Amino acid sequence: MRLKEIGEKELILKLLKLMENIYGGLLRYDDVEAIEIYRNILLVLKTDTFVKSSDFLPGMSAEDVGRKFVVMNVSDFAAKGVKPMGMLLSLVSPKEVEVDFILKVYKGIYESCKEYGIKFLGGDTSQGNDLVLSGFLYGLCEKDKLVKRSGAKVGDILATTGKFGKTSVAYQILLRGLDAPDDKVLRNCINAVFRPKARLKEGLTLAERKLVTASIDSSDGLAISLHELSDSSSVGFLIEEIPIAEEAISFAEYHGINLLDLVLYLGGEEYELIVTIPEEKWDEARKLIRSIGGELYYLGRVVPKREGIYLRRGSQKILIERKGWSHFKEWL
């Protein structure tokens, strides 16, 4: 059996099972790993990888690659409310690649590390048949401030830091060759996939004030991320509103594409945080995030696990399926 026949999630579960006896983290299947190195102090670690043949989008500049690679890594720290402090980097590259291209990628990495306050700690370079950037981020945090995927409680409000749909539109344009209804849609959607931002400020602020019970970043797509959060917390979700970018609305209309499919299943790499917040802390959380220049959008409610994950549309309840991008298996 080949990897493409089982997909990423099944592979990861097999690997975790195999490593079970020597597994040494506090989390399992979360956005980061954590180890208690002193009483109540966690060392938080994360690796995320950019592979040119999988993750490069036509038209990206080398600097875009470097910046986005850092954002991919930072976003998971943002979701956990942990400040990333330093990064190691393993570079694999074909030997035919232009030195100048690599230097520009690192210039992007430099800029992003600076933006998020991350120190560079060196790394490793190797020759290979693909361009691969593996980042390794570390941070330290107090044990009770780490926000896991597993803390959502029935009755909590489900919320997110941004509107969805722009990256899906960009994929349709860049990978399927569809045209944009206008220049603004084109520009904003391309920008969303070429130059994404991590919601680090939002994540750190919410964790510092202990306003969230669970959190995940939405980089695997909205539907998959909801399912992951649901699995880890053993809860269901009743979604009442999805904040959708106007660019996605006009694109879906223009092409006659189902807007919900676009937003739920065809996106990814949006780097928004999906969080659960006790009802009594909702107002405070929303005000606080606005005060730092961000936004919290109401998505719906945490419900018992048996109620599943549904979107309410008037009197209709639409099932949100576990569908989206998976490495090795293309579109699942």
Add this chain to the structure above:
Amino acid sequence: MRLKEIGEKELILKLLKLMENIYGGLLRYDDVEAIEIYRNILLVLKTDTFVKSSDFLPGMSAEDVGRKFVVMNVSDFAAKGVKPMGMLLSLVSPKEVEVDFILKVYKGIYESCKEYGIKFLGGDTSQGNDLVLSGFLYGLCEKDKLVKRSGAKVGDILATTGKFGKTSVAYQILLRGLDAPDDKVLRNCINAVFRPKARLKEGLTLAERKLVTASIDSSDGLAISLHELSDSSSVGFLIEEIPIAEEAISFAEYHGINLLDLVLYLGGEEYELIVTIPEEKWDEARKLIRSIGGELYYLGRVVPKREGIYLRRGSQKILIERKGWSHFKEWL
């Protein structure tokens, strides 16, 4: 200009220069990175990468790949006298690869992690055009116990933990198709490259008793490693003896290959430690390493930088050049 025109070392120097302003480690161009996270406590980090198209040797089993990959990472910790505690792992693989192959690689990783007492902390999986394993190791140590490349003093004894030459012989057999003089040479040399060991016990013991002033692992080849240690410590070396494996002696004789070339320049991935030891601690160090089942071989003396790196052969002094394997540039 392409990567193959400048080689790995020049690339690394360019990248370090570019990242200068956000560099946050205590070491620079050493075997590991270190950050002081508490008064006198260092967080030690390292990434090393196994790339199938560059590092895989014909005949290696999947388990060999996994085990060797861990050894590559552990060896650098051994050289610094720091116990590796946990590992994250980024896997990149083509989607056509057999699931079974990947599981066997991880079985090898599992065995090696267990052998060296390393906890597995999960990681990341991605699809790509090469099989890439990037390991990220962490450890903690007291600041004054970390053994840098930079501490060698004129007059110190230069020593190493093993005999050289078996991996060079294996490369000649596996990559150049030369035959072995006998089965024992074949078996032992192949074993040296398929199933190497890291000198972790030796490295930890020497550091714990503060017996070494500087240390490096010899994975880049004996000549290159001597040059790196010389650069970092601003010293020269007068080599008086090189411990050579009998397999290398008989192979060189059999093929009429220059034995010194074989041992100095054509090897690599030997994972021996090259250390400098103050003369008054030499006896203690040697006894101690023997007491834990290892060996310390005398190589020569640390001399002033201006005297360079030479091997004394009777009345002759042979220059040891900076030559060996470099990623991107093939044999330099």
